[in-house]
Amino acid sequence: MTSITDLLNNNFWQQIINQNSNPWHLLMSIFDIAIVAYIIYRLTRFVQGTRLMILVRGVFLFIVIDLLAVFLDLSTLKWLLNQVITYGVIALIIVFQPEIRQALERLGYSTNLIPWIKPKNSASNQIEAYERSFEYMSMRKIGALVAIERSQTLKEYASSGIKLDADISSSLLINIFIPNTPLHDGAVIIENNKISVASAYLPLSERSDISKEYGTRHRAAIGLADVSDALVLIASEETGGISVAHRGNFYSDISKEQFHQILTDELNNSPEERQTRLSSWFKKRGKGDNR
Numbered sequence: 001m002t003s004i005t006d007l008l009n010n011n012f013w014q015q016i017i018n019q020n021s022n023p024w025h026l027l028m029s030i031f032d033i034a035i036v037a038y039i040i041y042r043l044t045r046f047v048q049g050t051r052l053m054i055l056v057r058g059v060f061l062f063i064v065i066d067l068l069a070v071f072l073d074l075s076t077l078k079w080l081l082n083q084v085i086t087y088g089v090i091a092l093i094i095v096f097q098p099e100i101r102q103a104l105e106r107l108g109y110s111t112n113l114i115p116w117i118k119p120k121n122s123a124s125n126q127i128e129a130y131e132r133s134f135e136y137m138s139m140r141k142i143g144a145l146v147a148i149e150r151s152q153t154l155k156e157y158a159s160s161g162i163k164l165d166a167d168i169s170s171s172l173l174i175n176i177f178i179p180n181t182p183l184h185d186g187a188v189i190i191e192n193n194k195i196s197v198a199s200a201y202l203p204l205s206e207r208s209d210i211s212k213e214y215g216t217r218h219r220a221a222i223g224l225a226d227v228s229d230a231l232v233l234i235a236s237e238e239t240g241g242i243s244v245a246h247r248g249n250f251y252s253d254i255s256k257e258q259f260h261q262i263l264t265d266e267l268n269n270s271p272e273e274r275q276t277r278l279s280s281w282f283k284k285r286g287k288g289d290n291r
């Protein structure tokens with residue numbers, strides 16, 4: 001493996017130049033560099049806005065310090081960095097275990113490497129479960145509040161709920177919100193593609209520009225969408241209307257088709273496609289209540 005010391009060594013670069021006097025080698029080297037640059041670009045986009053970005057910044061800073069230590073021949077600092085590498089990697093994997101697992105899961109879903117193998121809780125299965133349950137609850141005016149975790153953790157809010165850790169299904173979602181049953185009050189929180197908790201308390205929005213027709217269920221949805229990137233689905237007990245709060249936007253009383261479009265855009269597409277498609281789609285239809 002090429003170390004930082006190798007990279008600073010003139011012979012190393014001389015060898016590379018000699019190897020690349022062969023046009024085939026040169027072409028392969030360019031291809032090699034392009035692949036690595038693309039992987040770094042995709043990984044950076046992938047972890048942007050998540051806690052993993054802290055890890056990436058840390059690794060980058062570490063490489064810069066290591067280069068300096070080699071360049072200035074600071075042996076004590078080099079020794080210290082070696083110790084950090086030995087134990088730090090294990091510590092980082094333990095500390096960032098939830099984020100790493102989530103990132104790998106998202107990578108698996110978004111790249112869809114083996115399309116004919118559909119995981120039990122695949123995005124399309126989840127979308128179907130949300131659509132079926134919300135259609136059912138909307139028709140019968142059953143109030144519901146479901147917060148779907150995206151890149152930012154909802155652990156803080158999930159801790160106020162009752163733990164379920166169950167697969168996402170329309171029947172379970174409907175069952176949770178049946179009035180006068182023990183779990184129907186509060187919000188369901190979806191974490192790591194599971195119904196993590198029910199009866200959770202979400203932060204109420206303090207905003208004064210929310211219409212008086214909306215009570216605390218809608219305020220709680222908007223409150224969470226203001227402080228996180230969660231996708232929050234609401235079914236109104238009063239009107240049966242379906243609304244969605246997401247990234248500071250509130251899409252009220254949307255149609256079945258609009259609900260399907262939002263879920264597909266947010267849960268099925270790659271992160272960079274989502275925000276632009278969602279906003280432009282609502283702008284086109286003039287339905288977004290962007291408060």
Ligand SMILES: Nc1ncnc2c1ncn2[C@@H]1O[C@H](COP(=O)(O)OP(=O)(O)OP(=O)(O)O)[C@@H](O)[C@H]1O
Nearest residue numbers: 143185186187201202215216217218220236237238
């Ligand atoms: N902070 C909160 N976090 C989670 N759920 C909440 C919160 N506040 C209220 N709720 C849920 O909302 C219900 C009360 O809804 P309320 O009628 O006040 O709201 P609404 O926005 O008018 O909704 P609806 O149209 O369904 O009546 C509560 O019984 C509870 O289930």
